[in-house]
Amino acid sequence: MQEITGTSNRILEVNLTKKSFSVYEVPKEDLKLYLGGKGLALKMLYDRMEPGIDPLGEDNMIAIHTGVLLGTGAPCSGRFAAVTKSPLTGIMTSCSCGGAFGMALKTSGWDGLIVKGKSNTPVYLYVDSKGVEFRDAKKLWGMDTQKTQEEISKDSGGALAIGPAGENLVLYANVASGHRFLGRGGMGAVMGSKNLKAISAKGKEFKILPVNQKKFEKAKKKATDYINGNDISAGSYRNFGTNANVNLNNAGGLLPVRNFTGGTHGEAHKISGEEMAEKFKTSYSTCKPCTILCGHKGNINGQMRQIPEYETVGLMGSNLEIFDPVKISDFNEICTLMGMDTITAGGTIAWAMEATERGLFKSDLKFGSADGVCEVLKDIAHMKGIGKDLAMGSRYCSKKYGGEDFAIQVKGLEMAAYDPRGAFGQGLSYAVANRGACHLSATAFGLEVYLGLMDAYSYRSKASMVKYQEDIYSAINSLQTCVFTVFPYELETLLMKYSPRPVLKFMMNLMAGVAMRFVDVSLWPELWSAVIGNRLGMTAFLRVGARVQVLERVMNCAEGISRKDDTLPDRLLNEFRKCDSKERAIPLEKMLNRYYFVRGFDKNGIPKERTVRRLKIKKRMAV
Amino acid sequence: MNINKYPEIKSGGKLIKKIYVAVMLWIVGRAIQAASRVDREVKEEFGRLSDDFMMHLHVLPSGPGMIVGKDKNGKVKYMGWNPKGKKITLDMKVKNIEGAMLMFTFQESTCVASANNRLAVSGNVPDTMAFIRILNIVETYLLPKIITSFAVKRYPKWSQMSPMRKYAGRVLVYVRTFTF
Amino acid sequence: MQIPGYYEFCNKVKTVSGHNALDKLPEMLASVNSVKPMIITDRGVNGAGLIEPVKKALGAKVKAGGIYDDVPADSDVKTVKDIAAKYRAAKCDSIIAVGGGSVLDTAKGVNILVSENSDNLMNFVGFGALKRRLKPLIAVPTTSGTGSEMTLVAVIADHERDVKMLFPSLFLLPDFAVLDSRMTKTLPAALTAFTAMDAMTHACEAYTCLSKNPLSDSTAVMAIKLISENIMQGVKKPGDMQARLALANASALAGMSFSNSMVGMIHAIGHSIGAICHVPHGVCMSVLLPYGLEYNLHKTGHLTGELLFPLKGAEAYNSAKAEERPLLTIKAIREMNSDLRKATGGKHPTCLKEIVDRDGNMMVPREVLSDIALLSLNDGAMVYNPEDLDYKDALMVLEKAWEGEPLDRKKIKKGKKTSLVKVKD
């Protein structure tokens, strides 16, 4: 078992057309500026890909990067990042996943993988320390994600696989690694368009050792104490998983009900984490290694199944007014096997139900009734019947059949299960998130509703709060560690833990920009510099986040994104939730102007020359 | 969507404008009556009109009006504003108070006003033409040259040739208009 | 194209134009769901066999409710009542009016009576009397000049009380105007010339009078262009269907233009000549056109200058300087009149004294001019003329028009000069 201290900095560049591969050494400069994970993967695509290429064409690429912390045993570091150009939204999409493939790839001696070109026959890759083998995948073609992984994991530590949805180019097909997914943006369809069925890695050939073992152990212990001390990471998430959000959102009026018309629902408790844990006697089934342990599995009428995450429960449950956890779990299983993103599938089916109700679309889907949904999901995966249209996402369908005002999506990506009208900051976050309506770009509702540190119904200082959270999340995704570490690492620090709540509230509401600077985010850079060896201060860490965010915006603007796309669907701007008697509307324009100013964009949402230069982003595309 | 969030809206009134137009109509009515005695041309025009000529110029829907016509023995008289009990042969309706304001602040001459479809005239056409000519002459008497030259296509030549007729006429018309 | 301070433009008529546009008649009737139309025409049109294409177009599917073909030269109340009675007896549900201005006015009158099912036209006189859409009315003009298929005024005379009733209402606009070149195929050369010049006058006056507006301007320019390009062809070769269609379109365009921008002194005087000497309307128009433009030169000289382009084409316009253009336009119209006179073998007059009836004696004696002048002062069109006219001005114009010499412009009493182009006296 050889050893790697720090990182190997070696990236595999695989060309599917020529069936060849080469090794790319990451320059020190990029490692310093982009750390790794999402940041480095994005930078690699920025250097190689021209704007305006067809996402399902031959020139699209997928860049996977494991990040520095993976394999070192740091808490919640079992995740890797992947970036590509999304066929669903036509702009860049970056996902992170906790599957076993990451560890396998890292311990095979590689830091990342770039896939280019297109193979004319179905193929899957086998990676080991020597390089890449192109193996025929004809007999794998058509298998679901779990069966595919069983087939090829005889000689591999972990694998990535697409299901029938990816093969049939469903625009929101995802990529499975064990029970975890590179979920959003249709990365499965990109692999499908390259006839790439799976990638498996041998793993367990190298041992990853941090450069400064003593400093790393100290930081690791501090991190573990924080996690175990925090009541969110150790309390609600550890016991009930992400579904702990159901009751919180229901109380805060954020729960999506009947295609985002209602904010709460009486029967929401049936699908809450607490009830499911007790009903299905759940046990842990998480990314490896993890300290928070939020993933769960349970006995659902006789079968041991992964408990659906909150997003699935929200969008395929309350959003369709279905409150039977077993049914939701059935939908989740089909999406897992077929390899489809449950958020977009849920959002599109919710649109279809309302469009049918209004006579714009022909289907027998009805709110509140689960029958027909399983068949529709299968039809979508195989592009049959109405599935052919629904496979294109709700933006395409609403443009074709009408009903654009209740297609709940931004830039083509369906909205996650938090209704922004209950947390205005979240509305801004959805509008400006680089990926589309994604909640992992900045979880503003956490501060506004869960912790109650900011007034949910005011626009004041929301822009600087969203900008700060976007930076910290991008930075965390560039280490590559789990974003749930935000709660313990930030809230358990001395300043935040012991300062009185009213002072915190006052500071956050009025001077969020200033208040944010006092938050102690030193733990992440400590872990990172312990592993790599060279110093990374807190401000430099946040600047990496800002650099990655602005780079992604530059790449998106080169695809035509500007202020006209930073908006919310009509329903969320002009209609009001049933539970909101005061009928408060989201002041998006005000927040947007402030956000552009804080971000250094011009009035039309294009990054200014000065901003790009100051963040040391190499000018490559005419924006 | 609750209905009573969208209330019915009654139309307000434009009292000052109505008063202004009423006063102007009164003055012009009286001035026509005066001019029919003072000015030769106006007398001829009225002469050519039928005996039961009765003209009612009023503002829709219920705005001020004036009635000028020939009484029993053929004399031209201003007969107030109430059309009840009178047989109107020429009915000139101004479509709205704003149209009347444009006319009586002389931003639009009578010809331009009818060209702009501000007036709805029913009754035979020759009477209308005669009335317009009479109105032009009366305006020449009532108003100074600068204003009238806006209100008329061509400032009447006779006012240069015989200033006596114009100024004497103007004095007489004013006297008759404001004495009862 | 200066946007005026205020204007209104309306032409709610569905125009259907083409060499055999009449074949679409059943389709039109269906679209206004009428199954039993009544055809109204006059003896001249029926005699010339112009009803055959209409009957053929209706064919088996649609049975005409009846044909009434003795509408007199100018419409009167009695005829309207007769037709209305026939219409009700045959339970018709729409009217097809085939003919000139008087047939159309009669049809409009009938349409009022049958739609409002009353018998007395009097209580619909004047503005705003009609409040609802009337029954369908399809106009098939057989002369390319009056443009009455596009106008909203119906004039019906009441001969007992010798008064002309005016019915100005948007609801009187026909639903369809069918411009079929076969309808004017048999129009003799002289009539073609008169009616075309009538349309030309409509367009020229619409371009220069007070209610001038962008749409009337562009339709007027288009009409003049079509007429100047096709009039000679239409007169010389009556069989040329393309020229016929062009003239029919031009007349409709001119109708569209003048029914919104109104006409001025030329029509005022023309109506009076028609009323006193019973001269066909088109004849007076072609003679008086140059004089009207000359009289208003100091007011609308620049607009008359712009008319040179549709009349004589781009080269003539470009080679002339701005000051010369108005006079060139008037000269061009006079030349057109004399060319038409040659082409129609002397039937087309260039001045009032040359107007002769069928058996050659003069229709407009000199001594009648003063009555015409007086009558023209009271014609509604005078309101829209850019310059005022009193009795002496009208008489001077008529005398010059009688002689056939151009106006002596020094004699014109000029109000405020608004012409942007200084035209040499």
Place this chain on the structure above:
Amino acid sequence: MQIPDYFKFFNKTRIVSGKKSLENIPYELQSMDAVKPLVITDKRSVDEGLVKILIDAYGDSGLVIGAVFDGVTAYTSAKTVLDAARLFRARGCDSIISIGGESCAFAAKALNLLVSHKTEDLLQFDSLPDNMHLCPFIVIPTSDSSGRETSTRSVIDGRIYESDELMPDIAVIDPRMLKKRGKAETILPALRAMAEAVEACTEDAANPMNDSFAFASIQLICENLAAAVNGGSVKSVLGLANGIAISGIVWSNAPEGIGSALAEELAVRTGNSRELCAAVLLPHTLDYKLKNTKKSVRGELLLPVAGIDRYCAAAETERGLLGVEAVFEIVKGMNKYIPVTLKELNIPRYILESTAEAVEDSFAKQYGKGGALMILESAYNGERVSGGKK
């Protein structure tokens, strides 16, 4: 002047434009037997005080406004129309007035369909007859209008409803309703309207009546655009609004041209506004037509675009080319305020290809196989169309 063998022309809308035209509305409604209108508008028009101006104009008319429904949003959905219909019936209204841009007019037309047929279901109207009796409908264009208010079309939930009767009875263009807008917001609706009018009169099936309307619209827009954008004088803004309103009528009487089809498809795919796409594509569609179609571009186009003097000074054969160049001048002259190439909009190539493909087949006969793509490519980098005559 070539007259087609057969054509139809219909303009139901009466244009009332200019000073104090709003005050005519009570009289006009009464002359159509209506006394109680429902006003359909959007929040922006209410905030700008346009509704207040109408209410003042109603002063002394003795009439009542049924209600002011301001629920119309940029994307008009059936739900909004049904709400308006409920309000219409509850207040016992008998006519409709729409204040605002395209979406208010579309909602008003759909409302007219619903209340005149006393039904709740919009979807039954897939093909509309041309002789329905609808309630009196008055449109009041504002600075957001881009021409479709006075057209025969209404788009609700992305579905198209088209009939001659949907045209408004009267379009009242009053300078007080034309509030000042930013430079781009003034230019775009005007250029889109000009694109519709230019396309209508350069089609093969152009007829003299629609041409005269188109020429009037183009001339009004070209003459007033520069003044309206810089100084914004009342006359120029009023002229522009008239030009835009007339272009709606012209568009309804002409077959759909390749330019507007491409603009529509591009707007749907890229999220840019229809006005911007139409403005960018206009010169290049013309340029392609000039060089690669049999009929090329007729000389008469130069007259309204460049004015009578430049037209008469140009040689007969040159006019087509000069007309196209004049259009280039006008559109490209606006590059300080709006993007004038697809490149500036960063539209990826594969979207250009799929747009061209979607539009190709219905115009292949007239524009040849690769026509649509060539137009988009030349619009991408802003150069003249390659190949063809010059």
